[in-house]
Amino acid sequence: MKAYILILLLCLSPLASAIDSRQFANPEQQQAYEELTSELRCLVCQNQTIADSNAELAGDLRRQVQEMLEQGKSRDDIVTFMTDRYGDFVLYKPPFKLKTGLLWVGPVAFLLLGLLAIVLVIRHKKTAVTDATIGTTPEKLAKIRRLLDEGEHS
Amino acid sequence: MVDRRINSATKMLKYLIPLILFIIMAIFLAIGLNLKPNEIPSPLLNKPAPAFAAAKLQAPEQKLTNTDLLGQVWLLNVWASWCVSCRAEHPVLNQLAQQNAVMMVGLNYKDDPANAQHWLESLGNPYSVSIMDQDGRIGLDWGVYGVPETFVMDKKGLVRYKHTGPVTMSDVQAVFLPLIAQLQAEAP
Numbered sequence: 536m537k538a539y540i541l542i543l544l545l546c547l548s549p550l551a552s553a554i555d556s557r558q559f560a561n562p563e564q565q566q567a568y569e570e571l572t573s574e575l576r577c578l579v580c581q582n583q584t585i586a587d588s589n590a591e592l593a594g595d596l597r598r599q600v601q602e603m604l605e606q607g608k609s610r611d612d613i614v615t616f617m618t619d620r621y622g623d624f625v626l627y628k629p630p631f632k633l634k635t636g637l638l639w640v641g642p643v644a645f646l647l648l649g650l651l652a653i654v655l656v657i658r659h660k661k662t663a664v665t666d667a668t669i670g671t672t673p674e675k676l677a678k679i680r681r682l683l684d685e686g687e688h689s
Numbered sequence: 690m691v692d693r694r695i696n697s698a699t700k701m702l703k704y705l706i707p708l709i710l711f712i713i714m715a716i717f718l719a720i721g722l723n724l725k726p727n728e729i730p731s732p733l734l735n736k737p738a739p740a741f742a743a744a745k746l747q748a749p750e751q752k753l754t755n756t757d758l759l760g761q762v763w764l765l766n767v768w769a770s771w772c773v774s775c776r777a778e779h780p781v782l783n784q785l786a787q788q789n790a791v792m793m794v795g796l797n798y799k800d801d802p803a804n805a806q807h808w809l810e811s812l813g814n815p816y817s818v819s820i821m822d823q824d825g826r827i828g829l830d831w832g833v834y835g836v837p838e839t840f841v842m843d844k845k846g847l848v849r850y851k852h853t854g855p856v857t858m859s860d861v862q863a864v865f866l867p868l869i870a871q872l873q874a875e876a877p
Contacts, residue, residue: 622731
Protein backbone atom coordinates (compact mmCIF):
# COMPACT_ATOMS: atom_id res chain seq x y z
CA MET A 536 0.00 0.00 0.00
CA LYS A 537 2.78 2.39 0.96
CA ALA A 538 4.53 1.65 -2.30
CA TYR A 539 1.42 2.54 -4.31
CA ILE A 540 1.04 5.83 -2.52
CA LEU A 541 4.69 6.57 -3.17
CA ILE A 542 4.31 5.78 -6.87
CA LEU A 543 1.25 8.00 -7.04
CA LEU A 544 3.14 10.85 -5.42
CA LEU A 545 6.06 10.39 -7.80
CA CYS A 546 3.67 10.60 -10.73
CA LEU A 547 2.37 13.90 -9.43
CA SER A 548 5.77 15.45 -8.83
CA PRO A 549 6.37 16.78 -12.39
CA LEU A 550 3.17 18.78 -12.06
CA ALA A 551 4.33 20.35 -8.86
CA SER A 552 7.82 21.43 -9.79
CA ALA A 553 8.27 23.67 -12.76
CA ILE A 554 11.99 24.32 -13.20
CA ASP A 555 11.66 27.93 -12.22
CA SER A 556 8.18 29.23 -11.68
CA ARG A 557 7.61 32.94 -11.96
CA GLN A 558 4.69 34.83 -10.57
CA PHE A 559 2.91 37.64 -12.36
CA ALA A 560 0.40 40.01 -10.83
CA ASN A 561 -1.74 39.75 -13.93
CA PRO A 562 -3.20 36.27 -14.75
CA GLU A 563 -3.19 37.02 -18.49
CA GLN A 564 0.53 37.72 -18.37
CA GLN A 565 0.99 34.55 -16.37
CA GLN A 566 -0.78 32.58 -19.08
CA ALA A 567 1.15 34.28 -21.87
CA TYR A 568 4.36 33.49 -20.02
CA GLU A 569 3.48 29.81 -19.64
CA GLU A 570 2.52 29.58 -23.31
CA LEU A 571 5.54 31.42 -24.66
CA THR A 572 8.07 29.51 -22.60
CA SER A 573 6.61 26.22 -23.78
CA GLU A 574 6.77 27.33 -27.44
CA LEU A 575 10.35 28.58 -27.45
CA ARG A 576 13.18 26.13 -27.93
CA CYS A 577 16.22 26.07 -25.70
CA LEU A 578 19.11 26.29 -28.17
CA VAL A 579 21.59 24.50 -25.99
CA CYS A 580 19.54 21.36 -25.36
CA GLN A 581 17.60 21.46 -28.55
CA ASN A 582 14.78 19.10 -27.69
CA GLN A 583 13.60 21.04 -24.68
CA THR A 584 11.50 24.14 -24.40
CA ILE A 585 12.85 26.99 -22.35
CA ALA A 586 10.17 26.16 -19.77
CA ASP A 587 11.61 22.66 -19.32
CA SER A 588 15.29 23.35 -19.62
CA ASN A 589 17.75 23.83 -16.83
CA ALA A 590 20.40 25.34 -19.11
CA GLU A 591 21.63 28.82 -18.23
CA LEU A 592 20.60 30.17 -21.59
CA ALA A 593 17.05 28.97 -21.02
CA GLY A 594 17.06 30.86 -17.74
CA ASP A 595 18.18 34.03 -19.52
CA LEU A 596 15.47 33.61 -22.15
CA ARG A 597 12.81 33.08 -19.47
CA ARG A 598 13.99 36.24 -17.74
CA GLN A 599 13.79 38.08 -21.06
CA VAL A 600 10.22 36.85 -21.68
CA GLN A 601 9.16 37.87 -18.20
CA GLU A 602 10.68 41.33 -18.49
CA MET A 603 9.10 41.96 -21.86
CA LEU A 604 5.69 40.84 -20.63
CA GLU A 605 5.97 43.11 -17.62
CA GLN A 606 6.84 45.98 -19.94
CA GLY A 607 3.51 45.28 -21.63
CA LYS A 608 4.96 43.79 -24.83
CA SER A 609 2.68 41.55 -26.86
CA ARG A 610 3.27 37.88 -27.67
CA ASP A 611 4.16 38.80 -31.25
CA ASP A 612 6.71 41.35 -30.05
CA ILE A 613 8.41 38.69 -27.96
CA VAL A 614 8.37 36.08 -30.72
CA THR A 615 9.83 38.64 -33.15
CA PHE A 616 12.49 39.58 -30.61
CA MET A 617 13.53 35.94 -30.30
CA THR A 618 13.49 35.11 -34.01
CA ASP A 619 15.48 38.28 -34.81
CA ARG A 620 18.26 36.93 -32.62
CA TYR A 621 18.02 33.18 -32.87
CA GLY A 622 16.14 32.58 -36.13
CA ASP A 623 13.06 30.47 -36.72
CA PHE A 624 14.82 27.59 -35.05
CA VAL A 625 13.91 29.05 -31.67
CA LEU A 626 10.24 28.36 -32.43
CA TYR A 627 8.90 24.87 -31.91
CA LYS A 628 6.25 25.66 -34.50
CA PRO A 629 8.07 27.26 -37.43
CA PRO A 630 6.19 29.76 -39.62
CA PHE A 631 5.07 28.68 -43.08
CA LYS A 632 7.68 30.05 -45.50
CA LEU A 633 9.40 28.94 -48.68
CA LYS A 634 12.23 27.55 -46.57
CA THR A 635 9.97 25.61 -44.22
CA GLY A 636 7.51 24.57 -46.94
CA LEU A 637 8.84 21.02 -47.21
CA LEU A 638 8.46 20.65 -43.45
CA TRP A 639 4.78 21.52 -43.57
CA VAL A 640 3.82 20.06 -46.94
CA GLY A 641 6.05 16.96 -46.73
CA PRO A 642 3.82 14.78 -44.53
CA VAL A 643 0.70 15.57 -46.58
CA ALA A 644 2.61 14.89 -49.80
CA PHE A 645 3.77 11.52 -48.48
CA LEU A 646 0.20 10.66 -47.43
CA LEU A 647 -1.10 11.46 -50.92
CA LEU A 648 1.75 9.52 -52.50
CA GLY A 649 0.85 6.53 -50.35
CA LEU A 650 -2.83 6.74 -51.28
CA LEU A 651 -1.88 6.99 -54.96
CA ALA A 652 0.30 3.89 -54.62
CA ILE A 653 -2.58 1.96 -52.99
CA VAL A 654 -5.00 2.97 -55.76
CA LEU A 655 -2.52 1.94 -58.46
CA VAL A 656 -1.82 -1.42 -56.84
CA ILE A 657 -5.52 -2.20 -56.45
CA ARG A 658 -6.25 -1.25 -60.06
CA HIS A 659 -3.36 -3.36 -61.31
CA LYS A 660 -4.63 -6.37 -59.35
CA LYS A 661 -8.17 -5.97 -60.69
CA THR A 662 -7.10 -5.94 -64.35
CA ALA A 663 -4.81 -8.92 -63.73
CA VAL A 664 -7.71 -10.93 -62.34
CA THR A 665 -10.07 -10.09 -65.22
CA ASP A 666 -7.39 -11.03 -67.76
CA ALA A 667 -7.00 -14.44 -66.17
CA THR A 668 -10.74 -15.23 -66.13
CA ILE A 669 -11.60 -14.06 -69.62
CA GLY A 670 -8.59 -15.64 -71.28
CA THR A 671 -6.12 -14.00 -73.53
CA THR A 672 -6.62 -14.23 -77.29
CA PRO A 673 -9.55 -15.04 -79.62
CA GLU A 674 -7.46 -17.89 -81.12
CA LYS A 675 -7.14 -19.54 -77.75
CA LEU A 676 -10.84 -19.12 -77.09
CA ALA A 677 -11.62 -20.76 -80.43
CA LYS A 678 -9.34 -23.66 -79.57
CA ILE A 679 -11.06 -24.13 -76.21
CA ARG A 680 -14.47 -24.15 -77.90
CA ARG A 681 -13.26 -26.66 -80.48
CA LEU A 682 -11.84 -28.96 -77.82
CA LEU A 683 -15.08 -28.76 -75.83
CA ASP A 684 -17.11 -29.52 -78.96
CA GLU A 685 -14.94 -32.50 -79.77
CA GLY A 686 -15.42 -33.80 -76.24
CA GLU A 687 -19.20 -33.68 -76.63
CA HIS A 688 -19.11 -35.59 -79.92
CA SER A 689 -17.01 -38.47 -78.70
CA MET B 690 8.46 -16.53 -74.98
CA VAL B 691 8.23 -12.75 -74.92
CA ASP B 692 5.61 -12.92 -72.14
CA ARG B 693 7.89 -15.05 -70.06
CA ARG B 694 10.79 -12.68 -70.53
CA ILE B 695 8.66 -9.72 -69.42
CA ASN B 696 7.44 -11.75 -66.46
CA SER B 697 10.95 -12.54 -65.29
CA ALA B 698 11.91 -8.90 -65.71
CA THR B 699 9.04 -7.73 -63.49
CA LYS B 700 9.97 -10.43 -60.98
CA MET B 701 13.54 -9.13 -60.94
CA LEU B 702 12.17 -5.64 -60.38
CA LYS B 703 10.19 -6.89 -57.41
CA TYR B 704 13.36 -8.20 -55.84
CA LEU B 705 15.14 -4.95 -56.60
CA ILE B 706 12.54 -2.76 -54.87
CA PRO B 707 13.84 -3.44 -51.33
CA LEU B 708 17.37 -2.72 -52.51
CA ILE B 709 16.29 0.57 -54.09
CA LEU B 710 14.37 1.53 -50.95
CA PHE B 711 17.41 0.69 -48.86
CA ILE B 712 19.66 2.86 -51.03
CA ILE B 713 17.24 5.80 -50.79
CA MET B 714 17.05 5.39 -47.02
CA ALA B 715 20.83 5.15 -46.77
CA ILE B 716 21.20 8.40 -48.74
CA PHE B 717 18.81 10.23 -46.42
CA LEU B 718 20.52 8.82 -43.34
CA ALA B 719 23.91 9.87 -44.69
CA ILE B 720 22.61 13.41 -45.24
CA GLY B 721 21.17 13.38 -41.73
CA LEU B 722 24.46 12.23 -40.22
CA ASN B 723 26.35 15.02 -41.92
CA LEU B 724 23.99 17.78 -40.86
CA LYS B 725 25.18 19.84 -37.93
CA PRO B 726 22.13 20.60 -35.83
CA ASN B 727 24.32 22.45 -33.35
CA GLU B 728 25.15 25.07 -35.94
CA ILE B 729 22.10 27.23 -36.15
CA PRO B 730 22.32 29.75 -38.98
CA SER B 731 22.45 33.26 -37.57
CA PRO B 732 19.68 35.63 -38.63
CA LEU B 733 22.16 38.47 -38.01
CA LEU B 734 24.15 37.81 -41.18
CA ASN B 735 24.39 40.91 -43.38
CA LYS B 736 22.50 42.93 -40.78
CA PRO B 737 23.95 45.66 -38.56
CA ALA B 738 25.78 44.38 -35.51
CA PRO B 739 23.55 44.60 -32.43
CA ALA B 740 24.13 47.77 -30.42
CA PHE B 741 25.92 47.57 -27.11
CA ALA B 742 27.63 49.76 -24.55
CA ALA B 743 29.66 47.62 -22.22
CA ALA B 744 32.33 48.12 -19.57
CA LYS B 745 35.84 47.08 -20.54
CA LEU B 746 37.21 44.12 -18.65
CA GLN B 747 40.55 45.72 -17.95
CA ALA B 748 39.19 49.22 -17.36
CA PRO B 749 35.63 48.85 -16.02
CA GLU B 750 35.16 52.60 -15.72
CA GLN B 751 35.44 52.89 -19.52
CA LYS B 752 32.76 51.77 -21.92
CA LEU B 753 33.01 50.46 -25.45
CA THR B 754 30.07 50.90 -27.82
CA ASN B 755 29.40 49.39 -31.21
CA THR B 756 29.66 52.84 -32.84
CA ASP B 757 33.28 53.13 -31.61
CA LEU B 758 34.13 50.30 -33.99
CA LEU B 759 32.51 51.67 -37.16
CA GLY B 760 34.81 52.17 -40.12
CA GLN B 761 37.02 49.18 -39.47
CA VAL B 762 36.85 45.44 -39.90
CA TRP B 763 36.55 43.82 -36.51
CA LEU B 764 36.05 40.43 -34.99
CA LEU B 765 34.01 39.62 -31.91
CA ASN B 766 34.97 36.49 -30.03
CA VAL B 767 32.64 35.32 -27.26
CA TRP B 768 34.64 33.66 -24.52
CA ALA B 769 34.58 32.77 -20.85
CA SER B 770 37.06 31.35 -18.38
CA TRP B 771 34.60 28.57 -17.49
CA CYS B 772 34.38 27.46 -21.13
CA VAL B 773 36.40 24.36 -21.89
CA SER B 774 36.49 24.68 -25.68
CA CYS B 775 37.64 28.30 -25.32
CA ARG B 776 40.83 26.93 -23.82
CA ALA B 777 41.37 24.85 -26.94
CA GLU B 778 40.63 27.85 -29.12
CA HIS B 779 42.82 30.32 -27.27
CA PRO B 780 46.21 29.50 -28.88
CA VAL B 781 44.60 29.87 -32.32
CA LEU B 782 43.32 33.34 -31.38
CA ASN B 783 46.77 34.26 -30.08
CA GLN B 784 48.26 33.30 -33.43
CA LEU B 785 45.60 35.23 -35.34
CA ALA B 786 46.30 38.29 -33.17
CA GLN B 787 50.01 38.13 -34.04
CA GLN B 788 49.17 38.61 -37.71
CA ASN B 789 47.58 41.99 -36.94
CA ALA B 790 45.06 41.36 -39.67
CA VAL B 791 41.98 42.51 -37.80
CA MET B 792 40.79 44.32 -34.68
CA MET B 793 39.88 41.61 -32.17
CA VAL B 794 37.27 42.32 -29.53
CA GLY B 795 36.50 39.80 -26.79
CA LEU B 796 33.05 39.46 -25.27
CA ASN B 797 33.61 38.00 -21.83
CA TYR B 798 30.32 36.14 -21.44
CA LYS B 799 28.76 35.44 -18.03
CA ASP B 800 32.12 35.31 -16.35
CA ASP B 801 33.71 36.41 -13.12
CA PRO B 802 35.98 39.39 -13.97
CA ALA B 803 38.76 38.17 -11.67
CA ASN B 804 38.80 34.73 -13.33
CA ALA B 805 38.71 36.36 -16.74
CA GLN B 806 41.67 38.64 -15.90
CA HIS B 807 43.63 35.68 -14.60
CA TRP B 808 42.85 33.74 -17.80
CA LEU B 809 44.26 36.51 -20.00
CA GLU B 810 47.35 36.90 -17.80
CA SER B 811 48.17 33.20 -17.85
CA LEU B 812 47.20 32.25 -21.41
CA GLY B 813 47.97 35.47 -23.24
CA ASN B 814 45.63 38.21 -24.43
CA PRO B 815 44.75 38.15 -28.13
CA TYR B 816 42.12 40.88 -27.79
CA SER B 817 42.62 44.58 -28.43
CA VAL B 818 39.87 45.00 -25.88
CA SER B 819 37.52 42.73 -23.95
CA ILE B 820 34.11 43.83 -22.78
CA MET B 821 32.07 42.34 -19.96
CA ASP B 822 28.66 40.74 -20.27
CA GLN B 823 28.08 39.33 -16.83
CA ASP B 824 24.33 38.81 -17.07
CA GLY B 825 24.37 37.58 -20.67
CA ARG B 826 22.24 40.38 -22.12
CA ILE B 827 24.68 41.37 -24.85
CA GLY B 828 25.07 37.70 -25.68
CA LEU B 829 21.31 37.40 -26.01
CA ASP B 830 21.22 40.31 -28.46
CA TRP B 831 23.87 38.60 -30.54
CA GLY B 832 22.03 35.29 -30.48
CA VAL B 833 24.81 33.59 -28.54
CA TYR B 834 23.78 30.11 -27.42
CA GLY B 835 27.08 28.36 -26.95
CA VAL B 836 30.53 29.63 -26.18
CA PRO B 837 32.85 30.13 -28.04
CA GLU B 838 31.29 31.97 -30.95
CA THR B 839 33.02 34.31 -33.35
CA PHE B 840 31.55 37.07 -35.52
CA VAL B 841 33.24 39.13 -38.22
CA MET B 842 31.99 42.66 -38.95
CA ASP B 843 32.76 44.81 -41.97
CA LYS B 844 33.59 48.52 -42.07
CA LYS B 845 29.92 49.47 -42.26
CA GLY B 846 29.24 47.55 -39.06
CA LEU B 847 27.37 44.69 -40.74
CA VAL B 848 27.79 41.14 -39.46
CA ARG B 849 29.36 39.22 -42.33
CA TYR B 850 30.21 35.89 -40.78
CA LYS B 851 29.46 33.80 -37.74
CA HIS B 852 31.39 30.80 -36.53
CA THR B 853 29.95 28.59 -33.81
CA GLY B 854 32.31 26.54 -31.68
CA PRO B 855 36.09 26.76 -31.32
CA VAL B 856 37.95 28.28 -34.26
CA THR B 857 40.72 26.00 -35.51
CA MET B 858 43.89 26.93 -37.33
CA SER B 859 42.46 25.54 -40.57
CA ASP B 860 39.35 27.72 -40.12
CA VAL B 861 41.66 30.72 -39.77
CA GLN B 862 43.57 29.85 -42.95
CA ALA B 863 40.61 28.76 -45.05
CA VAL B 864 37.89 31.17 -43.91
CA PHE B 865 38.88 33.97 -41.57
CA LEU B 866 42.01 35.36 -43.24
CA PRO B 867 40.57 35.38 -46.79
CA LEU B 868 37.33 36.96 -45.54
CA ILE B 869 39.17 39.58 -43.50
CA ALA B 870 41.36 40.45 -46.49
CA GLN B 871 38.27 40.81 -48.65
CA LEU B 872 36.51 43.02 -46.10
CA GLN B 873 39.61 45.17 -45.56
CA ALA B 874 39.63 45.83 -49.31
CA GLU B 875 36.04 47.05 -49.32
CA ALA B 876 35.32 50.78 -49.20
CA PRO B 877 34.36 52.05 -45.74
